[in-house]
Amino acid sequence: MGNKRQTSKKVASQASKVLRNPKASKNAKAAAGSALSQTRPGRKRK
Secondary structure: OOOOOOOOHHHHHHHHHHHHOOOOOHHHHHHHHHHHHOOOOOOOOO
16 A cells, blocks of 8 residues: 655645755755655646
């Protein structure tokens, strides 16, 4: 069974902002990417 813990929408939104920020540190982007990887799968792109 997979990990049932998921990132909240609020945290996912903040993580997205960090990833889009060119001045964010590598550590901040790594943490943001980790948080987003735990979000519920959304719409799939075609």
